[in-house]
Amino acid sequence: MTNSMVEQVGSARATRVLLACGVVAGPLYVAVTLIQGLTRDGFDPRVHTFNVMTTGDLGWLQRTNGLLTGVLIVLFAVGVSQVLRTGRFAGWGPRLLGLYGAAIIVGGVFPSDPQPGFPAGTTAEMAQTTWHGVVHQGARGGGYVILTAASLVIAWSLAAEGRRAWAWFTVAAVPILGTVMLVAHNPLAPAANGTDNPIVRLAFFAPLGLTWAWTVAFAVHLYRRTAPSGREMRSTPAAA
Template identity: 50%
Template sequence: MMARRTLPTRALLACGAVAGPVYVTVAMAEALTRDGFDLTRHRFTALTAGDLGWIHKSNMLLVGMLTVLFAVGAARLLRTGQGAVWGPRLLGLFGVAYVIGGALTADPLAGFPPGAASEMVQTTWQGAAQNASRGASTALLIAMSVVIARHFATTGRRGSAWFYALYGAAVPVAFAALIAVNSAVGNYPYAIAVVFLVTPWIWVTILAVHLYGRESAQRGGVPAFTATRGAPVG
């Protein structure tokens, strides 16, 4: 019975390890190839609009579901200690936020998709709901960082606790800087746009690799993902 349980848990944790790289790779490929999309002016959710919007919708739906599956695996592993319940729950809600965003279509924005007005048009309910889901995902990421950091701190894994706590603190600072730059110059550099894209998924990927290695160690197996020296360890 234990052997049958091991494989599903590892598979669920592996979902979290692949979700981020898949999302970032597909989103960047779209951003660099779709006509009219400008990294310095358009949010990545704008890619859900237009004839090719189904690609980004599918991307968001896929990674959202992978993250929900990862949350199930995390719940199996983090059975005790503070944050063992709400950490996976918040992670699952983070995935649900991406599923909701992928089920909706963004409003045309500043000339994208091609043929749209050069200025923002009136917001539709789908556009408003999608924006709300993106804001919710950011809030959930910060909350997850606090809860997961507290879990690791109370279970004696202080190195990991510091990593997730500092990462969570850096998220609102990064987004505040993005807003400030955008307000000052009317747009933002490509590098900031990329940071905005990858910030949540670095966190999710590192946590997934960490938990995968921890689960493998507990079961006495050989982990398929080997943590680097800079990665948090248990």
């Protein structure tokens, strides 16, 4: 095996490790969040947003969850940049995806403001706006905008490769989240501060699950496109 082949094998393996981070990120975030949602005293998904769990005595759990997830998404973005290279603006997809991971990290560093009822015993008077809460909300809202932009660029690259089914799936899954979650995190919107209709409140979590499902599926898709041995990665594969 020549030195060039050895380098190709090492590069392919490194890329697969980076892409595997995208496979792990979604399940990790969702599992830790759901476990906390079911066990933390005072949390009610019909009233509270999941990011409120970054505050309180056990807030470090969800903040750590955000930090780890954000780092995994940044690493995943590096892997995406090694595979998705077709299209005029192909490089911007991974860059924006990395910025989205950075936004998740910021949201993990700064806790959100408490909401009435959470942490347990918090009253409406106690749930005041703080500077770190504003930073947290800004990172969350900005992250959704960045992810939406990333998905559109990635969809463009996938379409350029002839993978139109993946392009449409990307457009259908992610921008929906951006729109819905921006409304949910708008302080002027009722959904941001709770609603009397629990079905409406719970409906805001559906796009979040859809987007994490897209992240995992997209990561697996790219992972399979990398060569398992010394063969070169297919930067412009045939349409699926």
